Amino acid sequence: MDDLRAQVDRRLREFVERQLHTPGGAEFEPLRTAAADLLSGGKRLRPAFCYWGWRAAGGTDEPGVFTAAASLELLQASALVHDDVMDKSDLRRGMPAAHRRFETLHGKSGWQGSAEQFGEGAAILLGNLLLIWSGEMWRTSGLPPESLAAAQPVHDHMRTELMCGQYLDLLEQAAGENTVESALRVALYKSGKYSVEHPLRLGLVLAAGKLEPWMDELCTAYGTRVGIAFQQRDDILGVFGDPARTGKPAGDDLREGKRTMLVARTLAAASAHQASTVRGLLGDRHLDERGVATLREIIEGTGALRECEDLIGDYLTEALAALEQAPITPEARAALADLAVAATSRRT
Amino acid sequence: MDDLRAQVDRRLREFVERQLHTPGGAEFEPLRTAAADLLSGGKRLRPAFCYWGWRAAGGTDEPGVFTAAASLELLQASALVHDDVMDKSDLRRGMPAAHRRFETLHGKSGWQGSAEQFGEGAAILLGNLLLIWSGEMWRTSGLPPESLAAAQPVHDHMRTELMCGQYLDLLEQAAGENTVESALRVALYKSGKYSVEHPLRLGLVLAAGKLEPWMDELCTAYGTRVGIAFQQRDDILGVFGDPARTGKPAGDDLREGKRTMLVARTLAAASAHQASTVRGLLGDRHLDERGVATLREIIEGTGALRECEDLIGDYLTEALAALEQAPITPEARAALADLAVAATSRRT
Structure with missing residues (x-):
């Protein structure tokens, strides 16, 4: 199980690290960091149930299944980010919730307009990115197209x-x-x-x-x-x-x-x-x-x-x-x- | 072009109509109705650019391309719903924005808690559903898997x-x-x-x-x-x-x-x-x-x-x-x- 966790962790880190590198895209850094920090926590239960379902049906260890299983953590992270906006929660996994994090960024930077509204807007978008990425990571896991189609x-x-x-x-x-x-x-x-x-x-x-x-x-x-x-x-x-x-x-x-x-x-x-x-x-x-x-x-x-x-x-x-x-x-x-x-x- | 619009309209209607029919799922009706109403408007420009890109590269008329093109309207609708939450806008396409619509539902129903918070939460979820459905409609359009993969x-x-x-x-x-x-x-x-x-x-x-x-x-x-x-x-x-x-x-x-x-x-x-x-x-x-x-x-x-x-x-x-x-x-x-x-x- 420790090995499974390490596989999932590494794949999530690598996937998120590859995102949002557009020309002049330094302004997306807070989105990527928020995603990476959130994904560094979590019990990895969903990937584990997926992986052991695969093994239970006769699947053998291969890189694709770890990637596909890991993608479920992105879906979960998306739900948590949006959930915290909806509940107006302050904390998540011992850290400020994503919307509070962006609210703080707004305040610290001395930007104009409502910091709260900026924080909520950025968190909604972060949750959307995580939702989109969960599907992308799932589909590009490297598993055979016919398995994914099924x-x-x-x-x-x-x-x-x-x-x-x-x-x-x-x-x-x-x-x-x-x-x-x-x-x-x-x-x-x-x-x-x-x-x-x-x-x-x-x-x-x-x-x-x-x-x-x-x-x-x-x-x-x-x-x-x-x-x-x-x-x-x-x-x-x-x-x-x-x-x-x-x-x-x-x-x-x-x-x-x-x-x-x-x-x-x-x-x-x-x-x-x-x-x-x-x-x-x-x-x-x-x-x-x-x-x-x-x-x-x-x-x-x-x-x-x-x-x-x-x-x-x-x-x-x-x-x-x-x-x-x-x-x-x-x-x-x-x-x-x-x-x-x-x-x-x-x-x- | 009128024919294209009719094709897109019909496919969107049929797709949304098929959603959210779970046992005892009458409570999801407001989500489906909000989606259907929002999707009844719009200029269908994105589907048109997609369709004519297909034709420009030698594609011929077939049902799959209309469905794939129509799915872009779901993505657009998702963006509009979330945009209106982020901007706290009241109107969209001449009708109340989705979050205002759910806020009204809360108020009319005499429910407890904050109507505004309920409205925003429901609209965030509606936007997520539209985002998920846009990908699903795209992938299940019936176009050949190799075209979709490309x-x-x-x-x-x-x-x-x-x-x-x-x-x-x-x-x-x-x-x-x-x-x-x-x-x-x-x-x-x-x-x-x-x-x-x-x-x-x-x-x-x-x-x-x-x-x-x-x-x-x-x-x-x-x-x-x-x-x-x-x-x-x-x-x-x-x-x-x-x-x-x-x-x-x-x-x-x-x-x-x-x-x-x-x-x-x-x-x-x-x-x-x-x-x-x-x-x-x-x-x-x-x-x-x-x-x-x-x-x-x-x-x-x-x-x-x-x-x-x-x-x-x-x-x-x-x-x-x-x-x-x-x-x-x-x-x-x-x-x-x-x-x-x-x-x-x-x-x-």
Whole structure:
């Protein structure tokens, strides 16, 4: 796995380094640096699911698969940059969010006009570049054209679905019922499918040239479950995570008012008084440590935290059982099992 | 040309109609409707340059080329949606800009949270969908894989360059020297190349499978010149255009403080007093009819308007001369000549 990470890291560095070298293009340096800095972090989970899907379907190590897998990090980076603009977040991976970075560039340079508007505009464009590059890196990975052609519908579907998931998330914050069911749907579309299921499916189809029934079964029984558990872990980290590890302020999701599965479970189990407290504090931009502590107590006290942890455990168990049934090599089985554990028990 | 437009219109309608039909996906209807409404307008210039590039290089009429050409409208629509978010514009093609549309949806629905933030978020996602779909429609056009493979580097380059051009535009507003030269560079990257030169080049390469020297010559001698003249016309319409035709309020570019070639020429030719008036009024969000009239008088009085009109005329003449030299069929020559005139003398 360390080797996979190194392969992915190197390819991302080299790809971004090649971009934006036009004559007199020194002014694009801040875009390239912002992309490179953002891409230097990250858990590389999506490339790993893609790579091990490829190996699970009989693919052997070759340069192209590392490049194709690495391209998924560009898509993720694009989503993060735009997400931070939409949420008006300040931090990402322990560094200023891209729009804040460009806002600071504007301020430091003493430029005219609104620094905030410049920052948001530049971040929207950076996210677009990352989105465009993810497709370009995928297609120019060096894998055979027929493999890429077979996987292209999955690739297109994944990207459209990601945007739809993000839109569902906006709707859920604005108008959602905040039921466990609706929060689960958002989690599945916004994150679960594109973090685990689709990268895995891409790897499988790239290697096999088509989706065999057992692959589809694996993507659902293992991929969907790991994806949902992954997002539940994300929900928990957004409330209880250690800022030194997550790179986000403590309780940031509470301050942003995210309507997660954890919150939905809390509201479902809360007394009238507790529910009213949660509704009053959630989304308060100026929520202090005490407010965070109050919400954490309710989330623990209602049993919602325990429920989420149990669900993660159950999903992981079921996913690993499904993995046992799949006709894949012992090596791929072991790696996908490790990945499932890593994705759902992570602390960053 | 009417037939080409009908072909492009139909394909865009059909493509967008096929999107976002997931189970229980009624909530995506506003995204699809916003895309369809936006795409119902537009001059279809980019598809026309692409189509006639194809014909100029010997391509014959076939369904795939209409689809590939039409996909360029999705890229343009994506840029417009994001541009309006970045500029905080209210109107586009005579209708509310996408972010205002979603803001209204939020308000009308009585949803919670900031309607403005919801509108911007949804518009960023809509722009992303249009960007993703433009690539998907291009690749699934039905043209032979080898033609698409030959044109792909041009396609990738065009999209990255468009984002860079938009970034240059942000920089020019914030920190530019506002010289004629710097304004010309922005116009070339932001609009000229991707409106004329690249669509033309795409059509040529799609048909020929490679870029012959005469094609590159045509893209520069004809394409670049028509592209710059096209953008100069845009600058003039942004100040002197008829709102009923442009779908934008009168003098909107002045209110937004756009640092166009027209403005750069005005400042270069202005007296100290005139320059100070221009700098004082340009970018005033509340600029009234009288302010617009004052700026128009200065732009005309300094001779800047005349200069821009002359430049458009010169570029058009040179482009048409270059077209005469190209080894293409009389039919393609005539159509590209008509297109050059249409692109540079348009009133919308």
